[in-house]
Amino acid sequence: MAYFRERNNLRAEYSGHQQISNSLRERLKTIVSKYSYGYYTDKGTLAHDLSLHLGNSSINDILSQSPYDYVLEAIEILLHCIKADKYSVRSDLIVAFNLSGSVYQVNNRDEVYLRADKITVEELENIKEPLSRVPTAYETFFNAVGSLFGMKAAPKDIVGDIFIGFEDYLKNITGAKKYGEAISKLEKDKIIASPQKALLDKIQAYRGDASGVAHPGNSREPDEIDALWYLNTVIAQIKLIDNRMRPST
16 A cells, blocks of 8 residues: 555655665565564574575574675575465565665565666666765655656656756756756866767757656657666766766876
8 A cells, every 4th residue: 555655756765786775674674573473484494594595594683784685685585485475475575675766676486686777776876976966966866766666656757856856966066057058068168069968958858848747748758668768868977977077187
């Protein structure tokens, strides 16, 4: 069931590549506390397999303190040891990963997998540092990313929020008041070339033309594939601009 904050798109989280956010750890611990006792789980097998593979028989210790790969492997081991109502366990885990905006998810084979391509999630880590210099842009941008991976908002709204975060970043680093002024200044300062400015113009144009993003629009409403394409396009521009603006060493 979707509760108030989820229904109104007020819950925004992101748990990235090779990461387990604190909120995701807490959600996983809540699920384990419900399903790791005798009715659901073969506790002896669980402790044995955790010790054998991870060197620790306590799944709570692993979820609380261990790095991301231990946590995700412990979840797979738990699923392997469930002997009753595995569907409910898997469903709760899927919700936990979604609510945390995680790039990881559980499939029907009881495996934890990377739900986006590895290049995309690694590139997201690479732009955290430049975006973090503009906290409002960082928050808006990664809230949108969390909504995309957690399936918590419509793709058209995700595209709109990615643009808003990107626009905020560009205006801040250039001192401009509008998106168009910001990219014109980047061209004038030779941070970007004329064809690159044209691409940045098209990023804004897509946001305005795609149905339901900012206006009724002339193009069809974006789906998840479009939103992922838009995300990758903006990531590439942030990397370009940040690399050009870094002082040479």
